[in-house]
Amino acid sequence: MTKKRKRQDDFQKVKLKVGKKKPKPDNVTNVSFKTKGIRLPEQLKSSESGPTTHRQLSIKDLLSQLHHYSGGVKQGALAGLRELLAKNPSLLDAHLSSVLSEAAAVFTDKEPGVRAAAVRLLRFLAPRVPAERVAPFFPLLGAHLSCAMTHIAEGIQEDALQALDVLLEHYPALLAARSAVLLKNFLELISQQRLWRRGRGGEERKTAPWALSVSPGRRVTSQQWRLSVLTRLGRFLQAVVEERPAEEGAGSRDVLDVGEREGGCGKITPVELTWEEHSFGKGGVQVYENAGARASVCSAFRLRPDTEPGAGLEEGLTSVETVKGFASTLVPLLLEVWVEASTSEQGSSENAHLLHPEAMSLMYQVLNILQLLRCLAPQRHDQAELDAWFRSTYLSDFRQHFMKNFPYAQVEVAKHKKKGESKRIKQAAAAGDAGVDPLALNLTLCQVMANLTSSADGRQDADWLGPVRAFVRESLTSGVRLGARHLANLLEVVWKLVLTQRNKGVTEELLQAVSAQYQQRNLTLPVRVLLLRFFSRLYLQEHEVSPQVSRSKVLSRWLAALPLQLAQLGFRNPHLSAQLLRTVQAAAARRNRELLHSLQTHACRLYDPEEGSVVLLPQDSQHRLVQLVYFLPSLPPDLLSCLSRCCTAGRVSASLAASLIRIVHMRSSLSGWTLGVQEAALSDVDYFSFLFSTLAGFSAEELSVLQGGSEEDMCGSSPLSPLSLYHTELEHFMHHWDVVEEVCHCLETVGSRSQCFDILQNAICKNLARLQVVPDSTAAALLRSVSRLLGPSLLPSEELLRFLASCCLSLLTLLLSLDHEPPAQDSSQKREAVWGACVGALGGVPRLLRLVLQAVQVSELGEEELPLVAQLLRLLLQHSQLRNHMLANATLLQHLVQDLTRCCRGAAREQWLTDLLYCYSVALSAQHRGAAGPRDAY
Template structure:
């Protein structure tokens, strides 16, 4: 047994299975079955589940906001970068997640990692232009709290980045930051200083309890850090001052009064013919007003706490703290201020920039004082506390100049970027002007003798710069004029003020002066003139230089023309206000240049915009005398379409008010124009065309002439704009004629002028014919006696107008003329029945006027249908019947025309009974 088992072979691994012939091969254990079929699946609609927007890394806003709480700084930085990428692709997410985004971004203002803070600042800079103020206002207290925490953080890097956040918010949301002014101003102080300890305060002997802090950061020096902080403080105070100026729009330093005050234009039509409303005044009416305005609280839900920071107490506390620190910073930056060597006034660029920030901050604080009610008391407090220090540390080296040094170009280190990028654009003139702006408010007329030394230095400096002011830019000139105005306010000595005004006048007369400079000088001189005008009340004479300047403005306006409408508008405004104050020299100069200013071929009235044209028209009320030459110019301007119809009516109304025919009484000495010149002006305006133009129309063969065989007058068809302009001014002229108390004499003058100048015309403009009919209709009353020639002229004119309207009733270009002309003709015929009689007599139908038969028949039908003329038509029924019979005899065919059928019907309805009785009624 043992021997047989040992000889048995062991079973080999992976032994091959031998298959017998005819048997199927067994299936393998891991065999793949490939016998399957595929079918298409059709989806009728997609799933309703919304897919949230994601960035390139497939992260939605919820994922990114959740990563902001991660302990790893790299994850937080990546989340901020991804959040910016997502919001740039889908800006609509900002509105729906603004609360979460702002809370997470503001929280990392104080993150220890600089890369996280940089990413947060980049995201904030991207968001703020998109988010409006009203959307971010509810969440701004949280953002400002994090900003305040970052500004007062112990880590210097966080403080540096907080200034960049402040720049972004101050650029986009200054008003929201101003509401937290108390907190931010305190933060600015803590950035450059710290409060003294109790021992230091005891040894300071009532000195301020704040002292400058020394930076231990090796990347930026203490002075560069203070420069960065002071630059942001300057921007914040500037925004603060602008906000306060908006709440007090009467401040001259910030708001131009003449540009914001709406101009009042008198509407003459509302105050004519009793159209104005008259109310009875009772005992309580002075306490009642028809309109009332209410100040509603803001919709942002945040209270306005800006009044607290503008209070005198808070301003005093802040100034008492910041000004000693500013002086200490300046002494540390430039120790040469304590020396007396005049050569030390040449400043290097770094010191120059530092002084610019210091002085600008002080100037802004002074401007905030100007907006307070206690201005005089605060000026005395400023003088008492800071005049001596400013004279010693700032005025001892006045004026300052900039040291020009050649520097090689070199790469700027990233760490030094904030410390040097403010050096560009340095201007020593602005520094000196800012220092003058600070010093002048601390002087007053009562202290000029005591302050004569440094005031004389400032006056000499200002006069020198004004004499050489042609090269100044806009910003420099504005500051120079502001300082000059303040200096003129405290200078009550005529000799001193005349020197400054003379320097201004010399600069104004320079030929190479740019347009902006001349405009600014003109506005400033106008302001000085207004203040000088009150000198007569103080017993002083008006400045001779200002009088010479103001009297030269009309001639300057003539030479300037339309080359500079902006400058011309300022000149006209100055002339207008000086004329209202009865400036004798100006009125004489204006009288001499009046014909050139109102010249219809190239005067200022024609060339300038409508706003300036209005002022020039109103200036006519103050001219001492209106000559015949000037009235001729004004008439041509009224006929010109360049001057609007409303201004033409205003001009006519002003001349009527100044004429001797006005409602109030005039003495012979007060007469400013001759009566014959006034009537010539009104008649010429009524005609609307010059004699040369009317003469040239008589030989016209244009298709614009409406001809007729019945009347001797043919009408020249004007365009719509010309007709509307002429019709409006003619109505104003007619109203002025009707205002003459001697109605019959005025009517005789008008009818004689019509017969003389229009009686021999064959072709007349349609607007002229209608205007004459309108004037006759207004002027006629029982005392007026028209001549037979006038009756004939009026009858021909009326028929010509009727013929024109009936032949062109389907012409759209002439449709606007229909209503005014038709109404005028019907009114005249009802007022003067003899004109209707003559017109009906002229309708003698013959074969020569057979083409006008439809027009004549249609005219008779319309006259019969008119309710105003029905009685007069019944009176002249025989003439109508005779005309109808003549038409029946001359009709060209046996077919009854519709127009003839309509006339027969109207005749049978209105006049048949009267004609059968053959007894005409007398009316």
């Protein structure tokens, strides 16, 4: 081998067999190493860093992590913010701006988990932060929401609707203020703008600028996506309608609102009158139409000029033209959605009206949005213009598509439970499209079509209005229980049809169907109130609605049945009774003959003092029932007896009882009113019987029961108390005392004072003078009435004076005996009333004072009664109004003092006798110093 070949062998490459590893050289270096990860579950934080999460992260750390590139870090930061703010709500005050801006910024994040966490954080914050605090930051929040709704990624659009749900629930007013931007965003979610193309010859093709879009890459079908978007659009339009001012929003007003006028004039407020100042006067009361109301001027003046049709949504829905522009863009899209949903379900022409739940929900949302579009009229006077535009533009399309297969029904399909079905149902319910029943769909369609009717073109609309009327009539008369929401929609359709279809037969047919629904039993309160408001408003506005309504027999029968319903209802439902009373009062004021006849028939049942509505209902309803007495055609004796017991039983307030007495007084021929008063409803005999029964406070049956009653609640008769007085309770006594004042006031207004006193005198002598047990309230009332009616020229009979003397002496004895009892058993008000009645009678009738003094027989009194007599004489002598009358009976007074002195012959003179003698001597000395005594006057 040559030297050259050996050198080549040194550098020859070693050939290895397959599967053999290359041997390592001897001088190889081992470079392998082992590592261990360092995990930091929490950080070391000092106490000065503020509140932290369980991972020891402060709010600044969490906010900074929202800018991290990792989706997991951002998702953990959003969860940490929820945890931190739940434990420390005070952090929201200082970091609300940062939290909202950072959370809204991740609405467009590419990670679905981050977007879901942002929505959860927003759902956590919304109930805890009021709208006024969010308002300064809402433009930024709305901008991020708009970016998410119009994002190119379909998943971001879907999650944006979840955030929109939260804002619609908690901040509808703030969203409604951004309607110009959000409405266009809704359009871009389901459609896309078409590019204008020129046809042959350079002419532009007239096609819709927007067309429905289809995204094959979505997780849901096109119909499901459109249903989700349209559901949110309906809720958003509802928020726009509801957040408008009540005086401006034309479509937001309630059709069943009785107090609202169609003409848009100022709201009529009741005129406040104090009838106590006018009930007994001879002058009139000037009442103006709009007294106390703030007139609302309907003007066509605008601060900015109207925009062109379809000029865009940038200015919001502030004028009719902008509403028309938005509707002209949206309605064609809705019609396309309707056509797709309806045609996809049709297997044959016979079953074209049968729909699956998903298609039914989609079609319902289309109709709901159309109904809300009509309610977007900025002013009330713009509503007619907007309705006319809808009719002229889309009536033919609506008739072609909506009424083709009306009414619609749901196809019955056997349900097979699949895997994940319950989860899908929950998600659908959360999105607001849990399903629509066929009745709701058909009713909404009836509302949309009824709003397009016109009274001028009634014959042209007959072909498609016939099915609508038939469906409404069938729904009301089928006997099916209707909810309040469905019934409200039905009544709205009936109202619109009655308003536009001025046909007596059609009107009676529809009202008869509503009456059949009203006559059903066991209706819920909201349903009953809706029906009642419908008929009430129909009656109150009968001349404005239709001339056929005023001649409707159905309405007359309904009005005639109201008093009986009110009597049967009683106190079981005060709210419904109040609604009935408002209607009855309005009809009575209009002199409706059927209602007044029915009210007269059931008056005794309504005003029964034990179980009548007048004593069972709340005070407001009691006041209305009392006012109804004025409109009754007649007041028979049995009704007057009930009214008298209502006044004295104490189950109505004293002021209300006084109002009732004044109304009865005004309906009598003795009221003195000559202008504007209807004929007398009761005779003079019945009127005085009513006043005397009210003055007595107890019926004849109750007084007869007291004559043989137990002595537990009464003060027995004695030589010092000729009558046994029945103790009435303090509340009942004061109530009766207020009623007595009103009765006396009515008696004083009677023209002939002498005849009035003779009637009262004969009534007392005939019914009360022979009683041995008299209620203390009745005795005080008699003394009060006689003292107010008796004049100097009137001479009372001896029988009346003796009975009044017995009442006065018994009351004075009762008053003195109460002074020795604990104060808790009596009241100063009752004492003052009794003392005032006695003093007024004794001072006004001098003969009565003489009879009282003559009735005191000292020789027949016991030792415990002597101090009472001395105290009585001392009080009478000390009273300034009675001192001269007492000294005029000096002989009787001297005998009484001598008899008392003779009965007290003990070594130590009693203090009560010393006080009496001192008072007697002072009175005599004052008489001698004065002028000649008034003895000759007696």
